[in-house]
Amino acid sequence: MGLTSQSTGMGILVNELKIQLTAPDDKVVALAGNPNVGKSTVFNSLTGLNQHTGNWPGKTVSNAQGKYRHKDINFIMVDIPGTYSLMANSVEEQVARDFVCFGQPDTTVVVTDATCLERNLNLVLQTMEITDKVVVCVNLIDEAERKKINIDYNKLSEILGVPVIPTAARKNKGLSELMDAVYNVANGIIATKPIEIAYEDTIEKAINRVQDSLPDKMQNKINSRWVALKLLDGDSTLLESLNKYLGFNLLDDAKLTESLEAAKSYLSQNGIETEQFRDRIVSKLITFAEEICKKTVTFDRKQYNAFDRKIDRFLTSRTFGIPIMLMLLAGIFWLTIVGANIPSEMLSKLLFWVEEQLTGFFLWLNTPEWIHSLLVTGVYRTVAWVVSVMLPPMAIFFPLFTLLEDLGYLPRVAFNLDNFFKKACAHGKQALTMCMVKPIMYFLHIFLHLTIKPVST
Amino acid sequence: MNEKYISLNFLPLGKTAKVKFLTSDGIARRRMLDLGLISDTVVEALQKSPSGDPTAYHIRGAVIALRSEEASKIMVEIN
Numbered sequence: 001m002g003l004t005s006q007s008t009g010m011g012i013l014v015n016e017l018k019i020q021l022t023a024p025d026d027k028v029v030a031l032a033g034n035p036n037v038g039k040s041t042v043f044n045s046l047t048g049l050n051q052h053t054g055n056w057p058g059k060t061v062s063n064a065q066g067k068y069r070h071k072d073i074n075f076i077m078v079d080i081p082g083t084y085s086l087m088a089n090s091v092e093e094q095v096a097r098d099f100v101c102f103g104q105p106d107t108t109v110v111v112t113d114a115t116c117l118e119r120n121l122n123l124v125l126q127t128m129e130i131t132d133k134v135v136v137c138v139n140l141i142d143e144a145e146r147k148k149i150n151i152d153y154n155k156l157s158e159i160l161g162v163p164v165i166p167t168a169a170r171k172n173k174g175l176s177e178l179m180d181a182v183y184n185v186a187n188g189i190i191a192t193k194p195i196e197i198a199y200e201d202t203i204e205k206a207i208n209r210v211q212d213s214l215p216d217k218m219q220n221k222i223n224s225r226w227v228a229l230k231l232l233d234g235d236s237t238l239l240e241s242l243n244k245y246l247g248f249n250l251l252d253d254a255k256l257t258e259s260l261e262a263a264k265s266y267l268s269q270n271g272i273e274t275e276q277f278r279d280r281i282v283s284k285l286i287t288f289a290e291e292i293c294k295k296t297v298t299f300d301r302k303q304y305n306a307f308d309r310k311i312d313r314f315l316t317s318r319t320f321g322i323p324i325m326l327m328l329l330a331g332i333f334w335l336t337i338v339g340a341n342i343p344s345e346m347l348s349k350l351l352f353w354v355e356e357q358l359t360g361f362f363l364w365l366n367t368p369e370w371i372h373s374l375l376v377t378g379v380y381r382t383v384a385w386v387v388s389v390m391l392p393p394m395a396i397f398f399p400l401f402t403l404l405e406d407l408g409y410l411p412r413v414a415f416n417l418d419n420f421f422k423k424a425c426a427h428g429k430q431a432l433t434m435c436m437v438k439p440i441m442y443f444l445h446i447f448l449h450l451t452i453k454p455v456s457t
Numbered sequence: 458m459n460e461k462y463i464s465l466n467f468l469p470l471g472k473t474a475k476v477k478f479l480t481s482d483g484i485a486r487r488r489m490l491d492l493g494l495i496s497d498t499v500v501e502a503l504q505k506s507p508s509g510d511p512t513a514y515h516i517r518g519a520v521i522a523l524r525s526e527e528a529s530k531i532m533v534e535i536n
Contacts, residue, residue: 085491089484116518119493275482282490286498290517312513312520313504321507415522419508422524 033111035082114144121289148300
């Protein structure tokens with residue numbers, strides 16, 4: 001399916017919010033998190049779905065859904081796009097924010113990376129500003145252990161006011177505890193009390209002023225403090241979604257617009273214009289995350305990533321960076337193209353042996369020649385050709401590519417190539433797309449070539 | 458503009474500096490803030506890409522690559 005107006009822009013919002021409940025007591029769980037924290041691995045392990053776990057940004061642009069059952073309740077899990085923030089700086093962030101905010105999930109799980117928790121807490125704090133029902137999943141704890149990073153999960157949970165569950169989703173560790181926590185929060189067995197981020201006095205006064213004059217009919221529908229904050233921020237994308245969700249135009253309310261103007265002029269009298277307002281909000285979130293980490297995260301070895309850095313220095317060095325990359329990619333293509341010949345040949349021998357048996361079978365049945373030629377030399381042989389030629393290269397290329405992905409080499413490729421791609425007005429990230437497109441073109445070429453060939457022989 | 462400050466793209470490799478202010482605005486500014494580049498954040502220049510640009514920086518526990526045009530809008534003070 002191509003991109004249509006339904007699959008892009010505001011159309012996404014409308015489509016994403018339709019969640020099919022099979023029973024009225026089904027619970028909806030939103031799965032949020034920064035990119036590259038193993039969010040899709042958590043999703044796949046819980047739902048048993050095999051969503052492709054990729055390493056490039058924007059893989060989950062729309063919301064994937066899956067189901068799992070825990071203690072007699074069906075949970076519908078929605079994998080929302082990976083983002084660093086919910087401030088709607090990009091389409092992904094807007095989709096993520098709109099789902100957390102208007103999708104009314106019964107619980108929102110924020111998956112975080114144990115190896116750089118501080119950076120991930122920004123999203124946790126922003127999510128907790130929108131909704132109370134949050135479970136924090138600290139993933140990749142195996143990686144953090146390797147890097148000698150210790151996290152006090154109990155203390156973190158105490159400070160944040162929501163359950164914090166350590167997991168290593170790749171190794172299936174901690175997932176049942178995560179499901180328990182989601183169950184408890186979704187059913188109100190655990191009452192979560194997210195810590196409220198207190199901004200500076202001037203901003204707090206402005207927030208209170210706007211919050212107090214929000215119309216009554218939107219109470220209980222949405223977190224009013226957060227709406228007040230966003231109105232002061234002047235976030236137009238939110239206002240659009242908000243009006244759609246509420247069914248009326250919020251700014252039609254004279255009392256509200258009046259106090260919003262008053263609050264804004266109060267802010268600017270105190271030296272906080274719109275731009276500084278955003279800066280201060282973001283800065284507060286970041287310093288707050290920093291404070292939390294100081295209390296909960298300790299490093300056994302100060303230079304815990306010294307080894308990683310050495311490898312990085314080598315892989316992206318001026319002398320070796322490009323040659324190593326070319327050798328690696330050439331090696332993969334060589335293995336794919338040349339190495340695939342051996343299994344290809346074996347497979348085609350096997351499949352054509354089966355064809356002989358089939359021909360023998362048809363002769364034994366005494367079927368007319370046209371049926372035999374249609375089914376065996378036509379359909380079967382074509383499929384056999386395609387499978388024997390296409391399957392081995394794919395079975396070799398994709399696992400190898402996944403291996404590079406898992407090793408984290410692909411971001412290094414992007415780093416090495418960014419400058420060349422920039423000259424072509426593209427992005428280093430697009431090197432990856434090129435890598436994927438090339439073999440696909442190659443297979444397509446073979447495919448077209450072969451489907452014509454058997455007909456002529 | 459203050460003489461004390463340089464833009465981040467001039468920070469020598471291996472040196473650390475403190476972020477003082479951003480000169481970008483709009484979405485570019487918010488992206489930088491989301492990366493944690495707020496006032497007094499310590500940044501270390503790690504290494505350049507083989508072609509000299511972008512440069513990798515150590516920012517709040519993560520390694521992040523910034524192009525020189527992005528880094529030039531981040532004013533820092535060398536420690």
